[in-house]
Amino acid sequence: MYPVAQETELSNLLGEPESGVSPQVLTASQALQQVWAANPQILEAQLAIQAAGYDVTGSWGGFLPSVAVTNLSGDGAVSSVQASLPLWSGGVTLAQIRASEAREVIAHANLDKVRLDLGLRTIAAFHGMAQAQEQADQCVAYINALDALRATILRRKEQGVARESEVRTAESRVQQAQVEQESVQLQLIRSRNELQELLQISPQRVESSDPAAALKSILPIDETKAVEHNPDVxxxxxxxxxxxxxxxxxxxxxxxxxxVQYRHYYDGRAFDETADTPQLVVQYQVGSTFTNWQKKKAEEARAEAAKSGLETAKRNAAARLVDARQRTVSASRQVLLQQQAADSTQALVESFLRQYQAGNRSWIEVLNGQREAHESALGLISARRSLAQSQHQLILQSLAWNALGR
Incomplete structure (x- = not known):
């Protein structure tokens, strides 16, 4: 469990100055530590654990004696003090204690559930920002490549071997790339805002991390243990x-x-001849028998219904774990394919440019090849981000959270 840290401690954790200025670069591990330390939902869940602990302690009060003081005034009034020590109540006190202990377990598990949910949201926002960063850098590289092609076609026009329409086509592609760049910048801002909502800080950049080593350190994953310790379960x-x-x-x-009851009259004339003598008292409320019987049947039905909920929780936890593993395997294959596609299209652009200069390719084919290379690079970025995110999700779903700090 991560306690709620003070501002200075968070600054040290994230490498920030103590003034609270947002970090220039944020890693995935730092983002998770931050959200688990300072998010209001974490504080709420921690306070719920404290409250549940007080309920457990308070439920033991059913074994303690009770004291009642009756202080009356007026003619013939009497005043007394009565002490009562419970001996048997059908096991209600033990049941109250154990129910309170069960609610304390729920509170602890709910904290882990909040941590898991926040962790998944943080990882999604983190990799969304990382992907937008890389795509923004790729857009810059694409625009630079188009500028180089535009310079090439301008020189050829000056030499009288290129048409004006070819120059305009190149300029149009540059403008289209600039529009795309603005769209990527907007996505970057949105991702940064999502992180800020979760972490209460707005990093300038996130550091792309490869969680493959952390994932490898926990393999093979004990899926049975992961399901049994899942917060929902x-x-x-x-x-x-x-x-x-x-x-x-x-x-x-x-x-x-x-x-066992004991009564003592300290003012007035006692009307109970057994006062000042301990008594064994048996009490039974006949009028509430029917209501209590129906309440008992209702609670038994709820307990049976809860058993079905347990089976559902186990199946859902196992399904999420399997899904995260399958996503990781699929994303790994996609990265390999996208890498091959990116390498091939880049080589294709260079080949098309040489063939264009030799008169065997059109200028639009060169520009289309450059566009295809750009899209392949974007696809590779997306595949890499999907792989890293799915690996982080698999680690989180397997509850091996300590591995994320390595």
Whole structure:
């Protein structure tokens, strides 16, 4: 569990100055540490754990004696103090304690659930920004390449071997690339804003990281253990325990209460001849028997329903883990294919340019080849980001969070 850190501690963690200025470069590990340390949802979940702990401690009060003071005034009034020590209540106190303990387990599991959800959102935003950064850099490289081609066609026009339409075509492609660049910049801003919403900081850049080493360090993944310790599964299991204890509480209401009582009159004339003598008292509320019986049946039905929820949670956790693994394998293959495509199209551009100068290719084919090379490079960037994101997601879903700090 990550405690809520102070501003100075967060600044040290992220390598920021203590003034709170956003970091220039943010890594994926730093982003996760930040969101797990300072996001308001984390603080809320931590406080819920504290509250659940107080409930557990307070539920033990059912074993403690109670004291009642009656202080009356007026003619013939009497005042007394009465102490009562419970001996038997049908097990209601133990059921209350165990139900409180189950709710404490739920609170702890909910903190991990919040951490997992925030981690997945942070990783998605982080890699979205990383992809937009790389695509922005690729747009710059594409525009530079088009500028070089435009310079080439201008020289050929001056030499009288190129037409005006070819120059205009090159200029049109540059303008189109500039529009695309603006679109990528907008996506970069959106991704940065998503990170800022999660982290409360706005990094200038994110550092592209390769989580392959972290993933390799936890292989092979124990999927059975990962499913059993999944927060949703732990919550569902604890919910069964809570409902079971709630049913026991309802059943205990059908039993009589046995206690030792002691009464002492300290003012007025006592009307109870057994005062100042401990008594064994048995109490039973007949009027609420039907209500308590129906409440017991209702809680038993909820406990049975919770068992179905546990099975559903296990299946969903296993499915998410399998999906993350399959995405990782698929993304890895896509990277290899995209790399081959990018290499091929770049070589194609150089070949087309030579053939154009020899008169065997048209100028539009050269520009189209450059565009295809650019799109292949964008596809490679997208594939790499998908691979890194799926690897991070697989690590998060396998609950091997310590590996993310390596």
């Amino acid at each position: 732990l919550i569902a299991a604890a919910r069964i325990a809570e409902r079971t204890e709630m049913a026991k509480q309802a059943r205990a209401q059908l039993s009589p209460e046995i206690a």
